[in-house]
Amino acid sequence: MPNYVEFNKISKGFPGVQALDDVSFRVQGGRICALMGENGAGKSTMLKILSGDYQADEGTIIIDGMPASYHSPHGALKASISVIYQERQLVPGLSVMENIFIEDLPKKGIRIDKAALRKMTQHILDEFELDVNPSEPVGRLSVAHQQMIEIMKAYRRDSEIIAFDEPTAPLSESEINTLFKVIRRLKEAGKVIIYVSHRMSEIFQISDDIVVLKDGKLVCELNADETTEQELITAMVGRDIGDTYAELCRNENIGEVMLEVRNLETDDVHDINLEVRAGEIVGFAGLIGAGRTELARAIFAADPISSGEIFLNGQKVNFKSPKDAIAAGMALCPEDRKEQGLVLDRTINNNITSAVLEKVKTGLFLDKKKERKLSHAAVEKYSIKTPSIEKKVVELSGGNQQKVILGRWTSEAMVTKVLILDEPTKGIDVGAKAEIYQAICDFAKAGLAVIFISSELTEVINLADRIIVMAQGRITGSLSRQEATEEKVLKLAMHH
């Protein structure tokens, strides 16, 4: 069965950007093809053309020798193509099982056959080793679990061509391993698989071929076995970025305790005691559901606290809402960019200034000049790829959206003492990651207390001065950078 997909001279433009420019490559069935490139290189655009969501301006997709003739997502599904988008497409109010089978729910007469639906769902859940209730509304699940549901939704269609756009961004080690088992099974079944990710180590674990895009153009096609990580990075970024962590310019002066949490209890986290000093980067590691995001939200007063005390700069604080927390000098860069981070329909400019509107006023009115200055600074600092700051955030690539959130919470108009970053590098390319790590070190140097939550272990271990590990809503241990190893952290993360 000579099963393949060929992208033939594909071009696609948006106002002010040529997202894809005459790109041709072929993906063979039974092999996994990694599609790589910096943020905004055109990866997601390519996959959206494959899924029928966008139409190419020029070029065709050829499947098994025949030019594809579909013009809609529905047509693509019929042609046995499934694409798992970078942004989740689930319906939060519907249950897990309804979401997974949303396109063809099993019917009994005119009613949904709940029993059959549950059985089919449980079957898939088992295959993915995921312990969730099929009747649970999806909106109540963690971002990581939602992502797994999104993957299952495509998986169960049993398509011949499957593309994954950054499926692992919100996942941690153990989920990634089960996901890889599933992907390898698909590969053995001879399917055509396209895989996009910014996590370098994964690429060499899972892929056979690598296609590199840059600024919408094809750079090269590589064989994964014959390529080193450095070579791949050079192809993507256009230069050698060296050893990211060794070259960081770190903060050496750790000051007084800035944030202290005593005996904190909420619905999700228990018995939390911790201190973060000025100039210190405290990393939070743990598996999905360990309660790191929930802890961050509780400290920021986004979720209610049942008991316990929080001290900022030695003063007991009692925030009623994020508004109070921000006024006192806290900033939380949230994990879920679509729901919690960004106002997608508004411009980059509106998003960046949204937390500091008071600071961009002149007299009674918002001052366009001041707003633009802040936004331009953020675009510059994080190299956000966009033709203009007046572009709607929804039109940016995933990684560039993430940079907008960072830009908002670290803008110079914020008077921040405690900076909480929840998965700040999610979806960000290797080159930009290095810059963000340096930016985080610079915040520490400026005397901020930084909380750094990440599911990428290497990142936490190498960046943080101290690593706090959580499991099941509790802190299970704390390690200094010197003593921390992946094994030690994982052991604490599995702690029961």
Place this chain on the structure above:
Amino acid sequence: MADILGGMIKIVKSKMFALIVLLAILSTIVQIGSNGIFLHPINIRTILDMMIITGMMTIGATLLLIAGALDLSVGTVGTMAGMMFAVLLRYHHFHWAVALILCLALAAVFGLINATLVNFAKFPAFIATLGMASVAEGVSFLFSGGANVSLSDPFMRNLATGRFMNNTIPFSIIILLVFFIVYGIILSKTKFGRQIYLVGSNPTASRLVGINSRRISYILFINSSVLGAFAGIMFNSRVAAATTLGITDRQFFGLIAAILGGVSFGGGTGGLGGAFVGLLIFSAFANGMFLLRVDSFWNQAIFGMLLLVSLAFDYMRSRATYRSPRAKRKSKKTTTTA
């Protein structure tokens, strides 16, 4: 050359342009159908005379829609306030200013209750406000005992019917314009206005950037009720009586005008400029029905249909923007110059 062309394409594609074209087509049809009466200065003056009533409700509706809510009690609250106003003047001999303040205050209480039902009891806005509409109707009946009350305070009457410049331009349209301008500035130039858009687009994210969406919701519901009350009082002053029906049958006019003017039901989009053009279209349409002698029994049905049409419009528009990359399939040549 290409720039001029690009600029023109931009204008032609803009919402505002589509609305103005719609207004022009509508006017032409009515103009022909009414044998030229429609664009006669006296008829235009009649349209302008009545505009403040729908206009006030349009402002309230626009702000609420942008914030992601709506108020189905404006008309009834307005009628209630109008009735109270007439009763206070006629039977209790209040000064008009005192009566006005009391009536607006009562309306504000209704707005306050609406907001509380939505923010604390977590009712969907349309259920909460529909419920309060019935309450307002009841209160209105308590004031009037079911009878119409005549109203002839000279100042109020002059405010609603007076005109300057040789009896051509109504005072009321100037008042309305000032309102539109002031609210327009608040919406587009102030922190509060920006927050309305942010909350309407994504309430969860807005809370996390420190926006107090409850405060905004309270202000906008109260504002809607107060503007509704003002509309009700102006209506009574125009017709020189407070009727039990009042502006109840105009309940949806503000909503229709706002949605016609590009304010989306989903929240976060549109503005008062568009809403004003929507108001013009709506007023021309309503007047057109009158000129074309459409049976008044049909009016309600036709307005209902207009609401549905504007909603369908809104739906298609939101789908069009959502799917825009595909719609732009053929426009590569123009986009590369942008």
